[in-house]
Amino acid sequence: MTTPESVVRALAEPTRLRAFAAVVLGAGTLADVAAASGLKVKDAGTALRKLREAGLVEGEPARPADLKPLAATLTEAMPADGLAPFIRGDKLVSLPVAHERRRKILEHVASHAFTARTYYEEQEINERLQAWCDGGELDHVTIRRYLVDFGLLERGGGLYQAQPLPM
Structure with missing residues (x-):
């Protein structure tokens, strides 16, 4: 194939x-x-x-x-809005260097991996992010850190809470 x-x-x-x-x-x-x-x-x-x-x-x-x-299967698997070089289907391939594009990619991952205002234990966060990172250049720990740094996840008391995305 x-x-x-x-x-x-x-x-x-x-x-x-x-x-x-x-x-x-x-x-x-x-x-x-x-x-x-x-x-x-x-x-x-x-x-x-x-x-x-x-x-x-x-x-x-x-x-x-x-x-x-x-080409048709590639088009179906590639998300719109400039995410295609970085996301294929439900896999994070890489992250852009530019701050705003990186945020956009991380918002996409967060919106598909987590429910806003929901608490998660670290193990569940890791499992969900590992699924996104399998086969890519990045590891789930790095992505988790970026999600916290960008305010998409808040950490406290041993739990993480997914934050609502800006409109």
Whole structure:
């Protein structure tokens, strides 16, 4: 199955990227791909095999695979309002450096992970945030600290309270 991760993995290798570019630009035979990409025939053949395995190239002569279904699933999983680079579905991928964008992302996580004016024990906060952090660059402790720093969670007496978001 072609996933965003498999596409990135396949195209991260320069030889495969050159071969894929050649196919996209119209090279179909192994000789054409080698000539258009500047690769040796053996290397072009290996690259085409890997691109086929990744679901990026299909057929003989080679042609780019239809990636519209993959694009559709990406569009569905990406939230609106500029959150897409940082949130995929219900996963926090990374945080922006800019203060206002970071706040917006954290507000999104808080609004989906917690109910305003509700008290939570630290273990439950951690579990809910771990679910958001699985597979991303960030850990739940860092996110919890940011939520407190931004006033989205208040801490006191061993409990956390989710705060209402500004309108």
